Amino acid sequence: MGPLIGTRxxxxxxxxxxxxxxxxxxxxxxxxxxxxxxxxxxxxxxxxVDPDIEVVDDPSKMTDGGDPQLDKAVRVVLEEIEKNPPKRPKPPAYPDRSGE
Structure with a gap:
């Protein structure tokens, strides 16, 4: 699914x-x-459980509306998407139903 981010x-x-x-x-x-x-x-x-990426919650940042763990998680996910963009499958050919 992805790395575990936060503290133990x-x-x-x-x-x-x-x-x-x-x-x-x-x-x-x-x-x-x-x-x-x-x-x-x-x-x-x-x-x-040990996290893959340790990020300590800083209450002083959270009082200002920040969330260090969530911010890091979003950065990591966006980096992963950039490195491995999702591959869209090609749509199949439309069926020939002209003889129906």
Whole structure:
């Protein structure tokens, strides 16, 4: 899909399965499974996901309406499109329906 841009995630990734309802209509979520690789090692949990391109959010820029991560992502996508422009397929020939 494309590079991951931003900062490393915090490293908490435990899934929930099912959402039991309480008598008052509320719900409870309980961690029920973790995520591990095909080699049997925990992934993400305790470390997080490292970005391909690290861009730290700067709150001072965000208060002025900027978004450093989004701005970088847009630049990267536009560069990729310029390097690898989409190829439009040629339209097929129109069918000959004159004998119908």
């Amino acid at each position: 995630t915090w490293g908490g990734l435990i899934g929930i399965s099912g959402v039991p309802r309480l008598i008052d209509g509320g719900v409870v979520t309980v961690p029920t499974f973790g995520i591990y690789s095909t080699s049997g090692k925990w992934i993400v949990e305790g470390h997080g």
